[in-house]
Amino acid sequence: MTRARFVAVLLFALCAWAPARALQTARSEPAASARGAELSWSEFEALVLERHAMSPVGRDALRHLVRARVLERLANESKLEIGARELNERMAELENDVKRSGEAGSLDEYLAAKRVSRAKFLEFLRLGMVQERLARRALGVPDNRQVNAEQQEMWLDQIVQQRGLQTPPPPWNDGVVARCGDLEVRLPQYLPHLIEQLTADDIAEDCHRALLAKLALARMPDLSNEALERALDSELVRRRDAALSDPKTKGLSFEQMLASQGLTLISLRNDPAVRVAALAQLWVERNFGEAGLRRVYEQERALFDARFGEAYETRVIFLRAAKFTNDLNRRSFEDAERELARLGQQIRTRDDFERFAKLRSEDSASRERGGLLGLVTSGDENAPEALRDALFIGAGGEERLVGPVRIPTGVLLAWAGPKRPAPGWETMREHVHNELRRRFIEETLPQTDVVTFLDLDAPAGRK
Secondary structure, rough: HHHHHHHHHHHHHHHOEEEHHHHHOOOOOOOOEOEEEEEEEHHHHHHHHHHHOOOHHHHHHHHHHHHHHHHHHHHHHHHOOHHHHHHHHHHHHHHHHHHOOOOOOHHHHHHHHHOOOOHHHHHHHOOOOOOOHHHHHHHHHOOOOOOOOHHHHHHHHHHHHHOEEEEEOOOOOOOOOEEEOEEEEEEEHHHHHHHHOOOHHHHHHHHHHHHHHHHHHHHOOOOOOHHHHHHHHHHHHHHHHHHHEEEEEEEEOHHHHHHHHOOOHHHHHHHHHHHHHHHHHHHHHHHHHHHHHHHHHHHHHHHHHHHHHOEEEEEEEEEEEOOOOOOOOOOEEEHHHHHHHEEEEEOOHHHHHHHHHHHHHHHHHHHOOEEEEEEEEEEOOOOOOHHHHHHHOOOOOOOEEEEEEEEEEEEEEEEEEEEEOOOOOHHHHHHHHHHHHHHHHHHHOOOHHEEEEEHHHHOOOOO
């Protein structure tokens, strides 16, 4: 078996029928906790269904599960059995392949990293062999010829289509999330499978937002339900306005945009991220007001002016370089500086710079835009510090060539375009407001304080 086939088998197994990590943790423990707040399993599962059941990840998870059940049914109908000897032989092949691939020192080590038991993987492997065997029979492929993964998938897709796949939308009041012929996939089967398909980052973010919403609300014990509902209304209006003004989604309604993400207006309103945003807005309005916002700005003017004040429209030509050259880094910093200095002698205008940026820059993100980074302020954390210093130290308002400038990954030649003056109070006010909302969220619950069931399952010393 080739390394590609080995990887395909593992990914097929681990994606399609992996056991739910949620079930490994005793249900006596909450799904997540932080700073005295707890997220129960029922709350976590409801959150997962709201946020992910109809998302691309959720739809793929359901498709995987249906296909697994169909394969099991086909094996029973055809009385196909994969014997222990065949399984062990295939397992031995995989054991050798995993070592040669460098994925891990052994198959057991690989499976442990994926939280899949050897016994469970044997079941995955059996179903994979069932699919291969049945596809070979159906397609009339002789035993001495390979049935590739694409052929197997096309065959199984055809079977699923013939039997008639139905996937009714939530809320699944009858408990059935999918039907394929007389086969049913019920919610208790689907939910743990869906949880397994979420990444650790997805789960951490979901739990953090849910706990954050609880703790944020606890900081305003006098808040009435009516005031909270008004704040949620305002937050949804802000999100709708922002989405409709985005040129990338021009022509789509807000509801269509939500549907593409597997969301509805109701599920968005219930989303803890929306609740957190609404509560943060309320906190700032209650505790600062207009006078308070101006006071914060005056007290921290240097910070806000550096981040959001005067800015240059900046373009760059980037060349990769390193301190020492080798097979991977063939250009030293000095080589790149000399190359860009020579290039700079040919640049007189912004048009010249844009042309050379498209031809020579090794920064793929900005190259097609003529090297355009955008507006860079003196405190812009998204721009290299050396570039910011070169743009602002002793600079006037004229357009000019800047550099070469050395940064950790290479060397930049920059074009400082028109200088944008610092915005007026109405614009700066929004920046102050946004910063205070960010601080409220961070003070209420940093994500690092959250402990989820995945952390409890992790080996000692690894979170």
